[in-house]
Each structure stands twice: as structure tokens, then as C-alpha cells.
Amino acid sequence: MTADGAVAALLEAIPVPCAAFARGDGRLLASNSPYRDAFSGLPGHVHRTRLLAELGDDDHDSGSGGAAPREVHAAHSNRWYALHWGESDAGGEPLSLLTAVDISARIEALDSHRSRQEKLLFTSRLMSVGEMAAMLAHELNQPLAAIVNYLNGSLRLVDQAGGPVQVERALLAARTQAEHAAAVISRVREFIRAREPRRxxxxxxxxxxxxxxxxxxxxxxxxxxxxxxxxxxxxxxxxxxxxxxxxxxxxxxxxxxxxxxxxxxxxxxxxxxxxxxxxxxxxxxxxxxxxxxxxxxxxxxxxxxxxxxxxxxxxxxxxxxxxxxxxxxxxxxxxxxxxxxxxxxxxxxxxxx
Ligand SMILES: Nc1ncnc2c1ncn2[C@@H]1O[C@H](COP(=O)(O)OP(=O)(O)O)[C@@H](O)[C@H]1O
Ligand SMILES: [Mg+2]
Incomplete structure (x- = not known):
């Protein structure tokens, strides 16, 4: 058995995608069938640098032995892998050994966890806004009603006194504004009431x-x-x-x-x-x-x-x-x-x- 053949036989015994690349020029020397199942859809899978480029791992030059595994997304299969690199001289020529661990399940769990957390935080912000709006609406309603009452009273007094007409006009304008504000507030209250929860x-x-x-x-x-x-x-x-x-x-x-x-x-x-x-x-x-x-x-x-x-x-x-x-x-x-x-x-x- 050639040295490459021995490496290939070894790799075949490993149940996750594994491949050996020449450390010199980066060409693929041996791989196991999980590797081919996972990556033969990428034209670059026969060359270390091209493979990494196709997986979007821009840091491919430092990815040798000892470094932390790099997490990549294989767009062609929509799966995530952690790439672990090791070095060996067992094959007669210096090898870079790649092990690609499928971490899609973990990534998906993290994603759904994160989006759920975001949703919950979002609801909490919504509620505090709703809560504050409700409080403001409640607090402002009373004084606004009082303002309208005082304005009506003043308008009656001005009317009985027969003027001056500028004061009457100003009072009418003030009442219009106050009524407008009250209408805005009652719309806010309706909006808050409309957010019916589901039990x-x-x-x-x-x-x-x-x-x-x-x-x-x-x-x-x-x-x-x-x-x-x-x-x-x-x-x-x-x-x-x-x-x-x-x-x-x-x-x-x-x-x-x-x-x-x-x-x-x-x-x-x-x-x-x-x-x-x-x-x-x-x-x-x-x-x-x-x-x-x-x-x-x-x-x-x-x-x-x-x-x-x-x-x-x-x-x-x-x-x-x-x-x-x-x-x-x-x-x-x-x-x-x-x-x-x-x-x-x-x-x-x-x-x-
Ligand atoms: N488990 C607790 N032990 C002691 N104090 C608490 C506890 N929960 C709430 N409090 C008191 O009640 C206050 C109001 O709580 P909360 O309405 O959640 O507002 P926040 O957490 O923003 O202060 C807290 O600041 C704290 O003084
Ligand atoms: Mg709190």
C-alpha cells in the first residue's frame, strides 16, 4: 500500500468528513466518503485554498494545527461546519489534515434562542411604551377636560360682558386646540385597548x-x-x-x-x-x-x-x-x-x- 493509500484507508475509518492536503501546494491527497458527500458539490474541494475560499473562510493561511476551529457556512448544502486542522508527516510528505464537524444543529438552536429572546425583549419594550402611553393618557385627560371647562366658562363671561372680540377669538382658538389634544389622547387610549391579548x-x-x-x-x-x-x-x-x-x-x-x-x-x-x-x-x-x-x-x-x-x-x-x-x-x-x-x-x- 502506498503512503497515500494508507492515509486514505485511515481517513475512511473516521465517521465525519476528513481530508488530507499536501502542505506544500495544497492539493487534495486523500479524503473519506463523508468528506466527498459533504464537499464534492464544491468545485474547489480538491484544493485546500480553493475549498476554504468557497466556504468563505478568508483566514485560510493561518488555519493550521492548534488554532481554534473555524466555523464556516457551506452555502451549497446550507450546513455549518467547524473546521479543525492538524498536521502529520505520516504520509511520506507533509500533510494538513482537515476534520469538518457538522455543527448545524447547534447553530440553529442558537439562532432560534436568539430570535425568541429578541422577540421577548421587543414585547417588553412594547409593553413599557404602552404602559407609559396609558399613564400619560390617563394623567393628561383630567387637566385637559378642566381646561376646556374653564375656557367655556370664560367664553360665557366674555359673551355676557359683550366683548372684547379679540379675547373671545383667542378663547375659541384655545378651546379648539385643547379639544384637538383631547382627541389625540382618546385615539391613543383606543389604540392601547385595541391590543387585545390572546388567552x-x-x-x-x-x-x-x-x-x-x-x-x-x-x-x-x-x-x-x-x-x-x-x-x-x-x-x-x-x-x-x-x-x-x-x-x-x-x-x-x-x-x-x-x-x-x-x-x-x-x-x-x-x-x-x-x-x-x-x-x-x-x-x-x-x-x-x-x-x-x-x-x-x-x-x-x-x-x-x-x-x-x-x-x-x-x-x-x-x-x-x-x-x-x-x-x-x-x-x-x-x-x-x-x-x-x-x-x-x-x-x-x-x-x-
Ligand atoms: N426579588 C427582589 N428582591 C428585592 N427587591 C426587589 C426584588 N424585586 C424587585 N425589588 C425592588 O423593586 C424595585 C422595582 O422593581 P422593578 O419594577 O422590576 O424595576 P427595576 O428592576 O427596574 O428596578 C426594584 O428596584 C427593587 O428595589
Ligand atoms: Mg426589574
């Missing part, structure tokens, strides 16, 4: 699963283990899935943030789910953070209350309006042994949805 029978395990997956990276970074304790046979809740995900995400994020200063060994985050005495599903997010003073507990749910330098203070306000929309209750209590419990209730679907 269905939803599995809490699925909702917590999504949220935990979204927070896994952050939890890992903080060396935090999130314990999930859902009662077995938990009935489905009647809820808008994305909105409840949003609430849980906010609560768990707050819990993680509350433990930023707590030593890793003392941190503990537990999500519980069970049916409570009122026959509702109750979810509790329990942390081992600093907890809250009674005074803070009072203001907790009001918009813009925050104790964080980078906080917005609208997370809990949004959570509360979402949960109340669901005919549930958002609550806070101190946790036995230190920390806080933030929880909410949701009605059981019970045939609805």
Missing part, C-alpha cells in the same frame, strides 16, 4: 421552560442554580403565554439582580408552582437576596419605583397590570430564612381556551 389553556411547565432557557446564560454567568419545583399534574392556566412569560422573566430577573451582592454559596433561586387554597395556580419566585423593608414593600408596585442605579422601575408595574388583566394577583412576601418571594396567581383553564 388559551397553557401549560405552566412550558412557560417556565421557555423563561429558564432564556435566562440560562445569565444564571450560569452568576453561578446560580435555578431550582424548579412544579407540583405534579399542575392543571393548565388560562393565560396569554407571552405575557405570562414576560411576568415570570421580570420576576426571575429581579431575583437574580437582588442576589448580585450575595456570595455565590448563599444564593438560591427557586420557582414553585402549585394549586392554592382558592383553586388558582400560584407561582412563587423565591430568592435569597437582601429582601425589602416594609416601606419599600409599600411602593414596590408603583411605576418608576426603583432602588437600582440602572433600573427603570416599571417591571413590577407591568407585571401587576398583566396579572390583574388575567384576574390574578401579584404579591410579595418576605421569605423564611431571608430573601423575598414574588408570586402571582392565575385562573385554571378548566375547559376555557
Amino acid at each position: 388559551d389553556a397553557r401549560d405552566l411547565a412550558q412557560i417556565t421552560g421557555t423563561v429558564l432557557e432564556l435566562l440560562r446564560l445569565e444564571a450560569d454567568r452568576q453561578q446560580l442554580r435555578i431550582e424548579l419545583a412544579l407540583a405534579p399534574d399542575l392543571p393548565a392556566v388560562y393565560a396569554d403565554r407571552v405575557m405570562v412569560e414576560q411576568v415570570l422573566l421580570n420576576l426571575v430577573k429581579n431575583a437574580i439582580e437582588a442576589m448580585r451582592e450575595v456570595p455565590a454559596a448563599k444564593r438560591g433561586l427557586r420557582i414553585e408552582g402549585r394549586v392554592n387554597l382558592d383553586g388558582e395556580v400560584e407561582v412563587r419566585v423565591c430568592d435569597r437576596g437582601e429582601g425589602l423593608s416594609a416601606e419599600q414593600g409599600q411602593q414596590l408596585f408603583s411605576p418608576f419605583f426603583t432602588t437600582k442605579s440602572d433600573g427603570l422601575g416599571i417591571g413590577l408595574a407591568i407585571c401587576r397590570s398583566i396579572i390583574e388583566y388575567h384576574e390574578g394577583r401579584l404579591f410579595f412576601e418576605p421569605r423564611d430564612g431571608g430573601g423575598s418571594v414574588f408570586g402571582f396567581t392565575l385562573p385554571i383553564a378548566d375547559g376555557r381556551g
Whole structure:
């Protein structure tokens, strides 16, 4: 058997795409059948530099032995590969050995994770905008109605006094403007009301699963283990899935943030789910953070209350309006042994949805 033949036989025993190129001129010396299945669709697969150019790996000159694998996208097959390079002199002439590991599944998982996270963040921004618009609309409506009333009163007085006509004209113009502003606000209110959420029978395990997956990276970074304790046979809740995900995400994020200063060994985050005495599903997010003073507990749910330098203070306000929309209750209590419990209730679907 020639040296090349021996290399080819060796490569054939490897179940992932492998190829040997001459280190000198880069021509393909031997390959296994997974390699040919994966890359023979590329005209350049018989030459190292051309192959890499066709895979869009511009850094092909440094890609030898020891370097981190390079991730490339093979457009012809729409698959992703990690290219590992090694060197060998076993073939009689110096070889560059390529192993191409198919990483498409991982890339796809990452992509869907990312786009889901983006969607959720997007909803959260939408909600804060909606929440603020609702508040503004509410706050401005009263004074505007009062302004229109005062203007009407003034117009009557001017009318009784028989002028001056310039004042009457100015008052009429002011009233037109105020009425215009009120019309804009009522359109905003209609728009907010029009964003009807969709409630269905939803599995809490699925909702917590999504949220935990979204927070896994952050939890890992903080060396935090999130314990999930859902009662077995938990009935489905009647809820808008994305909105409840949003609430849980906010609560768990707050819990993680509350433990930023707590030593890793003392941190503990537990999500519980069970049916409570009122026959509702109750979810509790329990942390081992600093907890809250009674005074803070009072203001907790009001918009813009925050104790964080980078906080917005609208997370809990949004959570509360979402949960109340669901005919549930958002609550806070101190946790036995230190920390806080933030929880909410949701009605059981019970045939609805
Ligand atoms: N798990 C928790 N432990 C301690 N304090 C909390 C917790 N969750 C919320 N808080 C307090 O409630 C405040 C408001 O929370 P939130 O509405 O989410 O706004 P933000 O997180 O932007 O500050 C926080 O700044 C914090 O003081
Ligand atoms: Mg928050």
C-alpha cells in the first residue's frame, strides 16, 4: 500500500468528513466518503485554498494545527461546519489534515434562542411604551377636560360682558386646540385597548421552560442554580403565554439582580408552582437576596419605583397590570430564612381556551 493509500484507508475509518492536503501546494491527497458527500458539490474541494475560499473562510493561511476551529457556512448544502486542522508527516510528505464537524444543529438552536429572546425583549419594550402611553393618557385627560371647562366658562363671561372680540377669538382658538389634544389622547387610549391579548389553556411547565432557557446564560454567568419545583399534574392556566412569560422573566430577573451582592454559596433561586387554597395556580419566585423593608414593600408596585442605579422601575408595574388583566394577583412576601418571594396567581383553564 502506498503512503497515500494508507492515509486514505485511515481517513475512511473516521465517521465525519476528513481530508488530507499536501502542505506544500495544497492539493487534495486523500479524503473519506463523508468528506466527498459533504464537499464534492464544491468545485474547489480538491484544493485546500480553493475549498476554504468557497466556504468563505478568508483566514485560510493561518488555519493550521492548534488554532481554534473555524466555523464556516457551506452555502451549497446550507450546513455549518467547524473546521479543525492538524498536521502529520505520516504520509511520506507533509500533510494538513482537515476534520469538518457538522455543527448545524447547534447553530440553529442558537439562532432560534436568539430570535425568541429578541422577540421577548421587543414585547417588553412594547409593553413599557404602552404602559407609559396609558399613564400619560390617563394623567393628561383630567387637566385637559378642566381646561376646556374653564375656557367655556370664560367664553360665557366674555359673551355676557359683550366683548372684547379679540379675547373671545383667542378663547375659541384655545378651546379648539385643547379639544384637538383631547382627541389625540382618546385615539391613543383606543389604540392601547385595541391590543387585545390572546388567552388559551397553557401549560405552566412550558412557560417556565421557555423563561429558564432564556435566562440560562445569565444564571450560569452568576453561578446560580435555578431550582424548579412544579407540583405534579399542575392543571393548565388560562393565560396569554407571552405575557405570562414576560411576568415570570421580570420576576426571575429581579431575583437574580437582588442576589448580585450575595456570595455565590448563599444564593438560591427557586420557582414553585402549585394549586392554592382558592383553586388558582400560584407561582412563587423565591430568592435569597437582601429582601425589602416594609416601606419599600409599600411602593414596590408603583411605576418608576426603583432602588437600582440602572433600573427603570416599571417591571413590577407591568407585571401587576398583566396579572390583574388575567384576574390574578401579584404579591410579595418576605421569605423564611431571608430573601423575598414574588408570586402571582392565575385562573385554571378548566375547559376555557
Ligand atoms: N426579588 C427582589 N428582591 C428585592 N427587591 C426587589 C426584588 N424585586 C424587585 N425589588 C425592588 O423593586 C424595585 C422595582 O422593581 P422593578 O419594577 O422590576 O424595576 P427595576 O428592576 O427596574 O428596578 C426594584 O428596584 C427593587 O428595589
Ligand atoms: Mg426589574
